[in-house]
Amino acid sequence: LKSHFTQSGNIDDLDESIQFLREAVSLCPEGQTGRDIYLNNLAVSLSFYRFSHQGNPNDLDEAISLHEEALRLRPVGHESRHFSLENLGGVLVTRFNKRGARDDITRAISLHREALMLGPPGHPSRDTTLSNLALALKTRYDKFNVSEDLNEAIDLYRESLRL
Numbered sequence: 001l002k003s004h005f006t007q008s009g010n011i012d013d014l015d016e017s018i019q020f021l022r023e024a025v026s027l028c029p030e031g032q033t034g035r036d037i038y039l040n041n042l043a044v045s046l047s048f049y050r051f052s053h054q055g056n057p058n059d060l061d062e063a064i065s066l067h068e069e070a071l072r073l074r075p076v077g078h079e080s081r082h083f084s085l086e087n088l089g090g091v092l093v094t095r096f097n098k099r100g101a102r103d104d105i106t107r108a109i110s111l112h113r114e115a116l117m118l119g120p121p122g123h124p125s126r127d128t129t130l131s132n133l134a135l136a137l138k139t140r141y142d143k144f145n146v147s148e149d150l151n152e153a154i155d156l157y158r159e160s161l162r163l
Helices: 002-008 011-027 037-054 057-072 081-099 102-118 126-144 147-162
Strands: none
Touching: 002 011, 002 037, 002 102, 011 037, 037 057, 037 081, 037 102, 081 126, 102 147, 126 147
C-alpha cells in the first residue's frame, strides 16, 4: 500500500497502510521481539510519507514518540541502535524546521553525534551519518548563526563526499 501510494499519490492507500502498521504495533506487545521494527516502520510512514504529503504536525509528534520508544528498545550494543538514532534525529530536524524549538535541533545534533560514534571509519553508512550531522549543524547555523556549526558542517560534508 505504501508503494502504491508512492506511485499513485492516493492518500487512502497511505492511510490504510498506517492503519495496518498501527494494528501490527498493537499485536506486538512490549517485550516481544520485533516491536522496535514495527514502531520504526509506523514512525517512518507518519513522518517521511504522510507528514511530507499533508504537513500535519501531529504526525511529526507521534513519529517522534514512536522513534523514542523504538530507541528505548534498542539500547547501547543493539545492532539497530544506529538507525534509531538517525531516524529520530532526522524527524527532530524536520520538526525544528517547522517550529523552531532550539531543544529539537540540539537533541537532533546529539543523536546524530551518537550515531556517528556507532559508525566508525569503514562503517557502510558512515557517509550518510556524516551528511545527516552536517545537515543538522547547518540547519542550526541558519537559524542561530553559530559560525562553529557552519565550519564543522563543511568539514563533515567534505568527509562524507570523500567516502
